[in-house]
Amino acid sequence: MTVINSPRPRAPRSRIGRVLTYALVIAIALAIAVPVAWVLLASLKKKSEFFGSPWTLPEGLRLENYVDAFTDAHLGQYFLTSVLVTVFGLVLVLAVSVPAAYVIARYEFRGKGIVQIALLGGLFVNVNYIVVPIFLMLVDWDKALIDVFPGGFFLDNPGVLSLVYAATSIPFTVYLLTAYFRSIPVEYEEAASLDGASRFRIMTRIMLPMARPAVTTVILFNFLAYWNDFIISLTLLPGEGKTVQVGLLNLFTAQKAAADYGRLYAGMVIVIVPVLIVYAFIQKRLIEGMASGGVKG
Amino acid sequence: MLACLLPALVLFAVFMVYPTVNVFRMSFYTWSGFSPDMTFVGLDNFRHLIDDKQFVRAFQNTVALLVVVTVVTMGMGLFLAAIMTRQKLRGRNFLRFVLYVPNVLSVVVIAAVFSAVYDQNNGLLNGTLRLLSLDGWQQVWLGNQKIVLYSVGIAMVWQSLGYYMVLYMSSMSSIPEELYEAAGLDGASNARQFFSITMPLIWQNLRTSLTFFIMSAVNLSFVLVRAMTGGGPDSSSEVLLSYMYKQAYTNSSYGYGMAIGVVIFVFSFLVSLLVSRATRREPLQF
Numbered sequence: 356m357t358v359i360n361s362p363r364p365r366a367p368r369s370r371i372g373r374v375l376t377y378a379l380v381i382a383i384a385l386a387i388a389v390p391v392a393w394v395l396l397a398s399l400k401k402k403s404e405f406f407g408s409p410w411t412l413p414e415g416l417r418l419e420n421y422v423d424a425f426t427d428a429h430l431g432q433y434f435l436t437s438v439l440v441t442v443f444g445l446v447l448v449l450a451v452s453v454p455a456a457y458v459i460a461r462y463e464f465r466g467k468g469i470v471q472i473a474l475l476g477g478l479f480v481n482v483n484y485i486v487v488p489i490f491l492m493l494v495d496w497d498k499a500l501i502d503v504f505p506g507g508f509f510l511d512n513p514g515v516l517s518l519v520y521a522a523t524s525i526p527f528t529v530y531l532l533t534a535y536f537r538s539i540p541v542e543y544e545e546a547a548s549l550d551g552a553s554r555f556r557i558m559t560r561i562m563l564p565m566a567r568p569a570v571t572t573v574i575l576f577n578f579l580a581y582w583n584d585f586i587i588s589l590t591l592l593p594g595e596g597k598t599v600q601v602g603l604l605n606l607f608t609a610q611k612a613a614a615d616y617g618r619l620y621a622g623m624v625i626v627i628v629p630v631l632i633v634y635a636f637i638q639k640r641l642i643e644g645m646a647s648g649g650v651k652g
Numbered sequence: 653m654l655a656c657l658l659p660a661l662v663l664f665a666v667f668m669v670y671p672t673v674n675v676f677r678m679s680f681y682t683w684s685g686f687s688p689d690m691t692f693v694g695l696d697n698f699r700h701l702i703d704d705k706q707f708v709r710a711f712q713n714t715v716a717l718l719v720v721v722t723v724v725t726m727g728m729g730l731f732l733a734a735i736m737t738r739q740k741l742r743g744r745n746f747l748r749f750v751l752y753v754p755n756v757l758s759v760v761v762i763a764a765v766f767s768a769v770y771d772q773n774n775g776l777l778n779g780t781l782r783l784l785s786l787d788g789w790q791q792v793w794l795g796n797q798k799i800v801l802y803s804v805g806i807a808m809v810w811q812s813l814g815y816y817m818v819l820y821m822s823s824m825s826s827i828p829e830e831l832y833e834a835a836g837l838d839g840a841s842n843a844r845q846f847f848s849i850t851m852p853l854i855w856q857n858l859r860t861s862l863t864f865f866i867m868s869a870v871n872l873s874f875v876l877v878r879a880m881t882g883g884g885p886d887s888s889s890e891v892l893l894s895y896m897y898k899q900a901y902t903n904s905s906y907g908y909g910m911a912i913g914v915v916i917f918v919f920s921f922l923v924s925l926l927v928s929r930a931t932r933r934e935p936l937q938f
Binding site: 372373376377383384387389390391393394410451454457462473480484485487518521522523529579582583584601603604607611616619620623626627630635638642645 | 655660664668675732739749750759768774780867874909
């Protein structure tokens with residue numbers, strides 16, 4: 356005998372289901388939060404406190420680890436390099452992508468099809484595949500200019516790193532901006548050009564402000580990509596100047612070998628915290644941006 | 653007009669098109685990188701790959717990681733997204749915030765976090781097992797050849813789960829509520845509603861994300877392996893890209909390394925094509 360459409364027999368089971376659901380979701384959230392929180396706490400421990408149970412709290416607010424990481428491990432200096440490279444990369448990518456996307460979205464020209472297909476193909480080329488030829492190309496350029504710049508110019512140059520970041524994110528940036536520019540009604544531009552505005556003026560004064568949501572999305576995604584990269588900066592900055600990620604990687608190798616974790620954990624916190632703060636402020640934007648087509652792994 | 657396009661196109665051509673073409677071109681040569689002699693060897697590099705045990709190992713590892721990590725991440729992501737959109741959990745926004753955090757962290761940080769968790773003596777995992785008197789379960793998580801690949805896989809899932817959950821949440825939340833109400837009145841269980849309503853309606857989104865996931869997982873596995881294990885112990889966690897990197901820089905066999913690069917290109921392209929073919933359905937609308 357079956358009872359159809361009667362809610363009563365189902366109620367207790369669904370309450371158990373609900374409790375189980377909560378338990379599962381909380382377990383997953385804890386699996387994500389606990390390691391991060393643990394690192395934050397451990398960054399305050401002194402060397403002897405790392406042995407024994409990992410669940411003991413640090414004895415006090417020891418900040419020496421941070422001073423060590425900032426100065427002795429040069430993370431402060433690397434941090435600055437990262438900030439500069441990221442900001443310069445963002446400025447560059449916007450300066451070249453906005454005009455390109457505007458032209459592609461609004462004008463017909465010969466070879467437009469080819470340009471679009473090439474850029475679309477570029478979406479599927481990840482920098483990690485082509486970092487070796489980029490490196491070799493820069494080595495060649497340095498060789499060619501050895502008389503002018505005996506110490507080399509293209510490698511170990513944070514500016515060139517920014518350029519590579521910007522160049523390799525052009526496909527994604529142009530793709531997103533073009534789609535957005537297309538969705539803005541043409542009437543605004545027509546009205547402006549009747550009023551005698553030049554094309555440049557239309558682009559900077561009308562289209563760009565209207566495309567602000569798309570521009571913000573692009574900045575966010577590229578910011579995370581540039582700031583978090585380490586393979587490209589590891590390859591292109593082989594000398595003393597490093598980005599904060601490569602600096603952390605070196606610290607990580609050194610401290611692990613020495614079983615001295617305090618400075619390492621402090622270094623991790625220095626890298627994690629700014630990103631977390633930015634994320635807390637922008638998470639709504641980031642998630643909207645993702646839904647609007649910023650699918651990028 | 654040309655002035656608008658030119659800077660972007662020049663940068664794109666110099667730093668993306670030319671290097672990409674070069675990957676293919678160099679795969680036909682043997683070259684140690686810095687010496688001027690570069691010999692054309694045709695397909696020899698590719699022939700060597702078949703006999704290269706380390707390459708075969710790296711290939712198997714990549715495939716295994718792709719399959720396991722894709723299934724687990726997609727499955728859990730879909731499941732969590734369905735719960736979060738259908739059940740109206742309390743603290744939903746906070747949970748979403750927490751689950752997305754790993755996605756904004758850098759791979760170096762993730763590698764460092766997991767090394768702290770996996771550390772043999774003072775790590776979180778073994779320490780907790782000791783605390784629970786489960787000493788027998790303790791492992792050398794990153795030093796055991798049989799386990800290391802799973803340890804890396806867990807870090808990959810940890811990193812990407814939140815991203816895919818949020819992605820599916822946003823497409824699930826646009827499904828009209830009436831569909832579920834009608835199904836509920838007809839006595840369809842939650843599971844039934846998930847497979848008969850949710851899944852078909854977000855199918856297109858699922859397909860796209862699957863293709864992107866495969867591409868990015870090939871990458872993520874490399875960056876994580878590079879930072880976490882360096883491919884070890886005894887190349888048991890080597891993946892295709894890390895092996896390419898090793899051949900190019902450590903072994904100075906640029907031509908051979910680039911042949912591996914070509915294999916990765918072709919492989920990920922074929923897999924994406926295959927996945928996209930296999931998951932093709934008539935688009936449904938609501």
